[in-house]
Amino acid sequence: MTAPGAGLRVEDVVVLYRDDDGTTKAAVDGLTLAVAPGEVVALLGPSGSGKSSLLRAVAGLEPVARGRVTWDGTDLAGVPVHRRGMGLMFQDGQLFPHRDVARNVAFGLQMQRVPRAERARRVAELLDLVGLAGFGDRDVASLSGGERQRVALARSLAPRPRLLLLDEPLSALDRALRERLADDVRAALTATGTTALFVTHDHDEAFAVADRIAVMDAGHLLQVDPPAVLWHRPSSRRVAEFLGYEAFVAAGSPVGRALTGEAGAPAPDALLAVGPGSLHRVPDGVAATVRGAGFRRGVVELVVDVEGVGRVTVVEPSGDPAAALPAVGTQVTVRADPHRVAVVGGYG
Numbered sequence: 325m326t327a328p329g330a331g332l333r334v335e336d337v338v339v340l341y342r343d344d345d346g347t348t349k350a351a352v353d354g355l356t357l358a359v360a361p362g363e364v365v366a367l368l369g370p371s372g373s374g375k376s377s378l379l380r381a382v383a384g385l386e387p388v389a390r391g392r393v394t395w396d397g398t399d400l401a402g403v404p405v406h407r408r409g410m411g412l413m414f415q416d417g418q419l420f421p422h423r424d425v426a427r428n429v430a431f432g433l434q435m436q437r438v439p440r441a442e443r444a445r446r447v448a449e450l451l452d453l454v455g456l457a458g459f460g461d462r463d464v465a466s467l468s469g470g471e472r473q474r475v476a477l478a479r480s481l482a483p484r485p486r487l488l489l490l491d492e493p494l495s496a497l498d499r500a501l502r503e504r505l506a507d508d509v510r511a512a513l514t515a516t517g518t519t520a521l522f523v524t525h526d527h528d529e530a531f532a533v534a535d536r537i538a539v540m541d542a543g544h545l546l547q548v549d550p551p552a553v554l555w556h557r558p559s560s561r562r563v564a565e566f567l568g569y570e571a572f573v574a575a576g577s578p579v580g581r582a583l584t585g586e587a588g589a590p591a592p593d594a595l596l597a598v599g600p601g602s603l604h605r606v607p608d609g610v611a612a613t614v615r616g617a618g619f620r621r622g623v624v625e626l627v628v629d630v631e632g633v634g635r636v637t638v639v640e641p642s643g644d645p646a647a648a649l650p651a652v653g654t655q656v657t658v659r660a661d662p663h664r665v666a667v668v669g670g671y672g
């Protein structure tokens with residue numbers, strides 16, 4: 325059981341920037357968030373929503389104009405960056421080019437004056453953890469982008485920071501690599517019990533790494549919840565739209581009832597969000613017109629206009645390689661899978 329106030333607390337924090345014309349603008353606008361010891365929280369939001377500003381304020385790199393940042397209940401105001409016991413990792417791992425992999429990873433341990441033998445042990449342990457066992461002697465210039473970020477992760481974990489701050493650490497990598505590394509980052513953070521705040525604008529990454537996801541928009545926190553709760557119970561239409569839900573329908577309306585069927589319908593006043601994968605074609609359902617069809621990574625995506633609902637993407641397995649895609653204008657009928665619609669605003 326964790327003591328109340330343990331770990332990181334961000335209380336009503338405001339971060340201001342001064343524009344060229346002298347006016348001030350709040351990049352973070354009265355935000356409150358807690359990260360418990362051992363927890364990984366992703367800050368997810370569109371570009372410019374204030375994620376990096378919040379991270380930098382926690383690190384002590386940006387002044388806090390209002391509110392406070394505490395660790396285990398102690399106010400960090402006035403505590404300089406290097407005394408906060410936090411690790412930082414950025415998009416470009418910023419490795420030291422003149423040090424080999426092992427000496428990069430050992431950097432923080434040298435700063436802490438950890439004895440040589442123990443340092444070597446810890447470096448080997450970390451390289452193993454990030455999947456780079458045996459890479460110690462390699463010149464960092466010879467590494468791939470993904471390997472560099474693995475080294476950067478090992479380096480930031482080596483001194484056992486009480487909080488690791490990661491700012492878009494995978495953004496420079498291509499998608500396939502990002503997906504794999506997101507799982508590996510999660511595994512490394514979990515294995516070391518590291519408390520972490522992970523900034524990303526990539527939904528899949530946030531869902532892959534985090535115990536809880538904090539959705540930010542325009543300097544505000546819209547919702548913070550575990551991934552499954554966020555996905556199935558977005559707190560507002562805004563959050564649901566940001567997650568990729570495409571259309572909204574009142575559960576109790578005629579079309580809402582027709583879509584979900586009697587058994588699947590939640591409270592009649594609930595607002596349902598439907599998106600890619602929520603609907604499937606059935607012989608008798610709600611009328612819809614095909615507006616587009618495409619083949620993507622083993623599935624067929626049909627963009628359909630559903631009567632009384634709007635434009636939604638139907639995702640179907642593509643079983644038969646010889647089957648033609650439905651033509652634009654084809655009339656179909658659809659129904660919702662009750663487990664694949666979200667209930668907006670805490671109903672259900």
Ligand SMILES: Nc1ncnc2c1ncn2[C@@H]1O[C@H](COP(=O)(O)OP(=O)(O)OP(=O)(O)O)[C@@H](O)[C@H]1O
Nearest residue numbers: 341342351369370371372373374375376377378525
């Ligand atoms: N040094 C600065 N001076 C002035 N304005 C800034 C400064 N840094 C950030 N901003 C502004 O503050 C707002 C939030 O920026 P921030 O970088 O925190 O957002 P973000 O969510 O991390 O975005 P991104 O994903 O694009 O990095 C933006 O409108 C940005 O233009």
